[in-house]
Structures are given as C-alpha cells and as structure tokens.
Amino acid sequence: MIGLSAVYLLAGVIFGAIAMMSAVDRGNPKRWINALFWGLFAASFLVGDVLGDLGNGVLVLAMVVLAGFVGLGIGSPATTNTATRRQSALSFGNKLFVVALTIPFVTLIGSLSFNAITIGGRPLIDPAQTTLIAFALSVIVAIVLARVMLRQKVPAALDEGRRLLDLLGWASLLPQMLAALGAVFALAGLGTAVGDLAAQAIPADNRLAAVAAYTIGMAVFTAIMGNAFAAFPVMTAGIGLPLIVMRYGGDPTIMSAIGMLSGFCGTLTTPMAANFNLVPVALLGIEDRYAVIKAQIPTAIVLLAVNTVLMYALVFR
C-alpha cells in the first residue's frame, strides 16, 4: 500500500537535492548554513521515524538555532530575467495556466478516486491519506508537464524551488513548529487553564452576556492557540454547554456552528496561524510581517460582532 512514507521519501529527496544545490552555490555567503538547514529538513523527512523523540527534538532545535541565531542566506540560483519571462509568456500563452492548474485538479481527482483503486480487494493507496498522496502525485505530473509543454528541465525546477524556499526562509518551518507547540500546550494542560480562567473571569449572568462570552472567548482563545480546533472543546465545555445550552436552553447545533466560525475570526488576526497569515507575507515579498493580518483585522472584528448577534437571535428559538 502506498502511504504517507512514500510522500515523505519524495520530500526528503527534493529537499536533499535543494540542500546540495545550496552547498555549491558560491553566490550565497551563507551557503553552508542554508545547506545544513535544508539538509536537516530533508533528514527529518527521510529518517525522522528512526531518530527517536529526543533525536527529533535536537534536530528541530538545531534548525531553530541556524535560522534564529545564525540566520539563513539567500541563494542565487540561475533564473530568468523579466525580459526573457515576458518573451516566454508570449510564446507559451495559456499553456502556462494549464500546467499551473494541473496541481489543484490532479489533487482533486486523486483524492476523489484513489479509494476505488484496489489490488486483490485491498486499497492501493492509504485511504486515510488520499489528499496528501494525490497532492504529491500532482506535483510530479506538473513537473513532467512543465518539462514536456514548457521545456523546463527538472534540475531547473529544483533550483527554482530553492529560490522560493530561500525566499520563505524561517517561515517555511513555522507552521510545523506551531503545530508541535500546540501539542506541548495540550500536554501541559494549557487548554484547561485558559478555560478555567475564562469561565471565572467572564460575567455571564444573562443570555446576551453568555453568548458574547462564548463567541469572543472562541475568537481570543483561537488567536492564542493559532487554531479554532484547540479552542472549541475548551470553550464549549467551559461556557457553551453549561450556560447557553443547559441554563438558557439554547440549541447546541446552532451554537456550535456559529461558535466555530467565531473562532475562525480569531484565526484571521493571529501570527500563530502562520501558514495563513505569515507565510503569504514571505511568499509575496511583502515588507511588513503583519500586513496580511492588518488587512484582515477589520473584517474579523465586524464579523465577530455579526456572529454574536446571529447567535443571540438564532440560538434561543
């Protein structure tokens, strides 16, 4: 059965190649730092399962020291200039869009159809991981199509991948680091601590106060934890079920649906949701680290107010 380990192998090989390309890049004064950083990233994918917990912890701390104290450099891969790209855009035309859209469409088709592929009654592809495996397949298909339709050689694609990874730098590791932080938070009982605190601190002696405490609590707790999934059980057990449902007879379905979406308002405002709010800043080359958050905060605040009103109006029907 093809599972996640095959995708990790692919990732390890690609990041390993990028590490080696970094090592021989004389245009980057910090080439050895970059080579080591991406090399450790590759090692995590290739041998993470045999390193043991402490080994993985040391590996990630080494990456943090490299990116946080020493600082990563920017590689100088051979790429094309604007004039060449304009020319190339004119000659390839919409073929460029075809290859670009290969990734979402192959991912989609794969994740919908992989379960139907069986060998001797057993699934060929791990049913729990179809989307990630379809995504990896889509990357391979797109690289092949770029080679055939756009004459982009595979080493050039890897070098271009290195250009973008160096542009991301530390931001590339942050989403995975934050997920790991969430696990440590959970281990240390942070959720219950915050829930207890919120339940004590918030006056919820009427319906509107209870609803507002729940929606605002969801948003704030989500902003702290970086995702609404961690906040939902704590806030719902602490405020939602005992007050809104039990004491005031609110509808748990409506409360939960709007409560979760109140949490998403918090996601719009927090650097803890790095893959949504910080990674795009790096990807788009924006100067201000918090520019995306600033663009989202007014929407988040107005929508949280709307959610509170909606819940108050709907939940006690």
Add this chain to the structure above:
Amino acid sequence: MLLTLLGVAVVVAGFAARLNPLLVVATAAIVTGLAGGLDLIAVIAAFGKAFNENRYISLAWLVLPVIGALERAGLQERARDFIVGLRAMTMFRILVLYMLMRQVAVAIGLTSLGGQASMVRPLIAPMAEAAAEAELGPLPAAKRDEIRAHAAAAENVGLFFGEDIFIAIGSILLIKGFLEQNGIIVEPLQLSVWAIPTAVAAFVIHAVRLYLFGRKLAHGSAEQKKALT
C-alpha cells in the same frame, strides 16, 4: 496550572517584539513544558515527537519547484497580460471574484482548488496588481504590498468561511464528535446549514472592505498625480 500560561506570555511578547518566530516558538514550548512539570529532556523529546508527527504540514512546499519553474517560464507575466487584456477586470472585481469562487468551491468540498503558494503568489496577486496598475498607472511599493496583502486575505476569508458549509470538513466532524461525547447527537448537515448565515456575512463584509480599499487606492493615486502636476 496557571504557570503554563507563561508559554502564552512568551508567544505574545515574542511576536509583539518581532523576534524571530522560530526562536519564540521553541522558547514558548520549553517554558510551557517546564512550567507544566516536565524536565528539559522530556520537553525536547515531546516537542521532537510532535514535530515529527506534523511533518505532513511542510509537504505543502513540494509545490514550490513547480511554481518556480512556471514563474521562470513567465507565468506571472502571462497572468498580468491576461488581466490587462480583459479591460472590465478591476482589482476589486478580481479579488471579489476569487474570494467568491474560493468560498463556493470549498463549500462543496473542493478545498484543494486554491492556496497561497499555488494560486495567490503565481496568479491572483499579479493579476490584482496588474489590474490596479492598468487603471491607475505605476504604484509605489507600499501600495503594491497592500494589494498583495489583500490578495492573501481574500484567499483566507474565502477558505475559512466556506469550509464549514461542507459536511465532511474537519471542523464539522470535530463539533459532531465533541457534542457526541457530551451526549448530544447532531447531524453534520444541520451544522453546515447553520454555517451559511456567517458565510454570507463574511463575503459581504469583506467585499465591502475590498471595494473601499479599491476606492482608497484610486483616490490616493489621484492625489499623488495632482501633487505632481
């Protein structure tokens, strides 16, 4: 138990001071673990274990060689040409249309048709920039950054407030599971239906904000031209 909140304090202070986020997160993890009663080795091991289990998150970067190769072949330039060719396409219309398409696609479960690395950087942000520049002339870097940030925001708003309409998404299943543990049986479809009012509100609020942003941008660039002449 309240000592564990020290980790949150580290995160808030570190992000506010704009320290390197990797250092902030690693420090917060160690502080939280120590405050929660683990010893240093156990904290590092716990963090390493969680890091290893979450490797799938970083698989997203596999898309970068493809995006890079496409950019090398002129994808961003093609996206710009395409938009400039469609004169009706203003920055506001591009971003609202993208947000709407994203929200609808996600609502019917097509979550993979989009993303910051695979759609916004190579296509949507260059299109929005090109449309604004076609209308208003060359823009200063600060304005271009604002347009890019709004392109990323349109993606996030569309994604977040569309996904809960789809019944098999993680958050819906989490709600169902959690309520079941507490003796309340709910239908995923009911949860999806009650996500719709917020989804509509999110679209309207953010569309109005994009409209106002477009007006502000046009106004600012008119002022600038007046100041120059």
